[in-house]
Amino acid sequence: MAPPTAPTLAPPDAPPPSTDLADAEPDTGRKRGLTGYLLLLPAAVWLALFFVVPFYSLAATSLYDPSGSDFRGYEMTYAFGNYVDAVQEYWTPLLRALAYGAAATLICLVLGYVLAYAIAFKAGRWKNLMLVLVIAPFFTSFLLRTLSWKLILADDGYVVDTLQFLHLLGEDGRLLATPVAVVAGLAYNFLPFMVLPLYASIDKIDPRLIEASSDLYAHPAVGFLKVTWPLSLPGVVSGTLLTFIPAAGDYINAQLLGSPNQRVIGSVIQSQFTDAGDYPSAAALSMVLMVLIVALVLVYVRRAGTEELL
Template identity: 70%
Template sequence: MTAQTVVTPAAGRQRRWNTAWLLLLPGGLWLTAFFVVPLFQLVATSLYDPSGSEELGYAMTWSWSNYGDAIDFYTGPLVRGFGYAAVATLLCLVIGYPLAYAIAFKAGRWKNLMLILVIAPFFTSFLVRTLAWKLILSDNGFVVGVAKTLGLVADDGRLLATGVAVVAGLTYNFLPFMVLPLYASLEKIDHRLIEAAGDLYASPVQGFRRVTLPLSMPGVIAGTLLTFIPSTGDFINAQLLGDTTTTMIGNVIQSRFEVGDYPAAAALSVTLMVLIVILVSVYIRRAGTEELL
């Protein structure tokens, strides 16, 4: 409080409290009305009578069986959704870490330029980018040709319309979500700690394993979450690069909603959300950092 404001402390606190709420109110209401309330409606919809339709309306029958039915019927896509996302996240970590490391420690005055280069490709439309992968992985394309020569793909085999293509697309599209948090935490590391490890006769590899890597864990956790969560729900890559045997949970949710099978679609969405929340909280607990939230 400055000298010229003549208010009693209590009145001042009251006023600040009011200001805070006035500032928060519009945005808070928006998020409540269009994020929180819809989530409750989603849960409600997932318990509607499955025999209803858009024309006749739905009755709330507390049909918990919607969940069992949906999970039974779509076990494959559910498992694939999480499996593909996990593999893609791991691949993002493996190729994203050296990139983030090089930008943080090796780029010198090229640091800003390299950071721009990391995000620049993602300025192009997500869908246009993914369609470009369709061309790269196409049956008579260069990549398939090389893979055949190396014996990685059978002579009559293909990459497009397989799980490999879907995972490749996911890995590509979510890479910046891995690199940027990794870079942010690597950049904060005090170089003297790494030098100290060297002075104490640690080899560069030991220094990395016991100093740099542990200190970059917040970035690893943030990056894996930011990559994993959106890729489990993604259906663009599976639709454009995969085929009917590679559908992910997102594809099923999307197509169920499209045909108007709202209770099943809602039950699957809630299942996806709950599984993600469980996985993420177990992961964060095991990784031992909660400062993220």
């Protein structure tokens, strides 16, 4: 048997062995940081190409000399008066678009909340089927769905005939080419945008919390206001934003289901860009609409108490 080897002693002035992982691998943290930035790079490039650049182009166009044209060209004169002129001339369709969007959002909230609640708590094994039925209209063209409402609300359609039979509509009354038709089309087309966020939020609620409110002798309405509604508020905020923002800028429903009396700001912008060729005015109206919607969204989110959604 070999004799035991004596332990090797380090010199008194030698530094202790390093146990810091950062000293052993100094570039690990830096590599991890670079990996995160590289993963964000495709999304950043996408946003730069399809959001920042078009937004800058739109903002620049809104400040062009309004006396220009396609033949003479446009000169950048920083004409901020384009905004004043556009708002003064088209404030009525601008407010009308916001009003139609708000009305459609409120209708979608009432209908969508009931539907989402039923799917989450009452559908049982039919839950997946009902969710598919909610998104099924998306498999059809938006334009085709709107044209279908034009047939449904026609003057000789069964809806108008039924309302006239029940004396809810006059003999010469009509639904088509009225604000009712425009708001109904908006509510129908954007209802899935409300239902899905509401369902995602309501489905996370523990049913035992609702049962506990019943055990504490709370009226069902009180239990809903104290338990279900606050817990579903993130879905309410998300759904209303996803519904109101596109509904306020939509012009297809107003164009197909309404009349010139229901003209909205989207129709004005479209005609200014394509028919009149007044690019500065159209761009200024687009910027005003975006600023108004962003301002309304910020106020709404803060009033709703869900700033963390921003």
